[in-house]
Amino acid sequence: MxxxxxxxxxxxxxARPGGAERTQTLYAALDLGTNNCRLLIARPEERxxxxxxxxxxxxxxxxxxxxxxxxxxxxxxxxxxxLSNCQHKLVxxxxxxxxxxxxxxxxxxxxxxxxxxxxxxxxxxxxxxxxRETEARLAVAGxxxxxxxxxxxxxxxxxxxxxSEIVWLDLRNRCGARGYALTRFIRSWISxxxxxxxxxERHGGVHVTPPIFEAMVDDVSDHLDxxxxxxxxxxxxxxxxxxMLGTSGTVTTLAGVHLGLKRYDRRRVDGTWLDNTQVSTMxxxxxxxxxERRVENPCIGAxxxxxxxxxxxxxxxxxxxxxxxxxxxxxxxxxxxxxxxLMAADGVWARGxxxxxxxxxxxxxxx
Numbered sequence: 001m002x003x004x005x006x007x008x009x010x011x012x013x014x015a016r017p018g019g020a021e022r023t024q025t026l027y028a029a030l031d032l033g034t035n036n037c038r039l040l041i042a043r044p045e046e047r048x049x050x051x052x053x054x055x056x057x058x059x060x061x062x063x064x065x066x067x068x069x070x071x072x073x074x075x076x077x078x079x080x081x082x083l084s085n086c087q088h089k090l091v092x093x094x095x096x097x098x099x100x101x102x103x104x105x106x107x108x109x110x111x112x113x114x115x116x117x118x119x120x121x122x123x124x125x126x127x128x129x130x131x132r133e134t135e136a137r138l139a140v141a142g143x144x145x146x147x148x149x150x151x152x153x154x155x156x157x158x159x160x161x162x163x164s165e166i167v168w169l170d171l172r173n174r175c176g177a178r179g180y181a182l183t184r185f186i187r188s189w190i191s192x193x194x195x196x197x198x199x200x201e202r203h204g205g206v207h208v209t210p211p212i213f214e215a216m217v218d219d220v221s222d223h224l225d226x227x228x229x230x231x232x233x234x235x236x237x238x239x240x241x242x243x244m245l246g247t248s249g250t251v252t253t254l255a256g257v258h259l260g261l262k263r264y265d266r267r268r269v270d271g272t273w274l275d276n277t278q279v280s281t282m283x284x285x286x287x288x289x290x291x292e293r294r295v296e297n298p299c300i301g302a303x304x305x306x307x308x309x310x311x312x313x314x315x316x317x318x319x320x321x322x323x324x325x326x327x328x329x330x331x332x333x334x335x336x337x338x339x340x341x342l343m344a345a346d347g348v349w350a351r352g353x354x355x356x357x358x359x360x361x362x363x364x365x366x367x
């Protein structure tokens with residue numbers, strides 16, 4: 001995976017902070033995915049950043065793409081409404097630096113570029129459709145602060161709505177590197193053309209029998225064969241010291257249900273460790289849970305009830321291919337990665353200030 005290119009950097013808002021005003025500049029990251037539209041606005045701090053505002057809306061932009069290869073009118077309307085709300089927040093907060101990205105739904109749709117232009121005309125927001133490599137890199141940048149300091153390797157995965165990214169961080173020669181510096185140790189990565197939305201549309205997500213669940217797992221497993229250095233990764237896991245790090249609604253849901261939360265609490269979920277047995281138990285529990293009970297569960301709800309088992313199937317396929325003793329849950333991802341890259345590019349953290357240790361501060365709920 002290559003370093004961020006000049007083209008990548010050029011997409012970000014070009015007004016750069018300087019001098020004493022630098023820490024007062026607000027940064028924003030927007031991620032328009034296949035299922036969600038999410039925004040974070042943050043202010044740099046000595047050891048990371050502090051989120052000052054956030055927005056999240058399930059828009060299901062990728063609904064129907066599997067069959068039609070096009071974004072539907074209804075999906076585009078929902079997304080534009082959410083993006084208009086984001087635009088108001090950007091203006092109200094006086095954001096100085098921003099990067100606004102769109103991912104798999106707009107990559108896959110024949111009218112994806114036309115939709116991006118429609119967004120620009122109707123909201124004034126200029127979104128970029130990022131490639132899968134950039135998406136994988138940003139996921140790493142957003143989550144590396146949760147890597148175990150003693151780990152010799154990490155399988156980081158991001159289960160999205162239309163695609164899923166898997167990255168192997170080979171840390172056997174990390175030489176004490178931590179936080180954002182760990183992005184230099186990406187050994188191999190892959191982007192699977194399956195996510196919770198298109199997998200659920202293909203196999204069904206409401207009433208999922210054990211055979212349907214296994215069919216979803218098999219569907220995902222077929223794509224894992226293309227992972228570069230797969231045997232090297234298996235050998236590294238066998239040697240010990242490798243853990244999983246997952247970012248997505250799937251793993252945060254599993255953690256929330258495991259913790260028995262009556263209401264989703266990001267502070268308790270983000271950074272939670274689950275051992276292999278606990279993950280298996282929670283996947284089995286959700287697989288056996290009727291749709292109505294999934295809707296009633298406070299960590300799932302109606303918005304995710306028909307998608308969560310597709311996410312579990314993706315996770316199960318990864319776990320069967322590469323079995324690790326531990327999984328760490330991250331309620332963070334692309335947006336945090338965008339913010340980290342923007343702030344690092346602007347040099348907002350003085351050398352030795354501790355940013356390399358990757359401590360990001362947040363006070364928001366589930367976003």
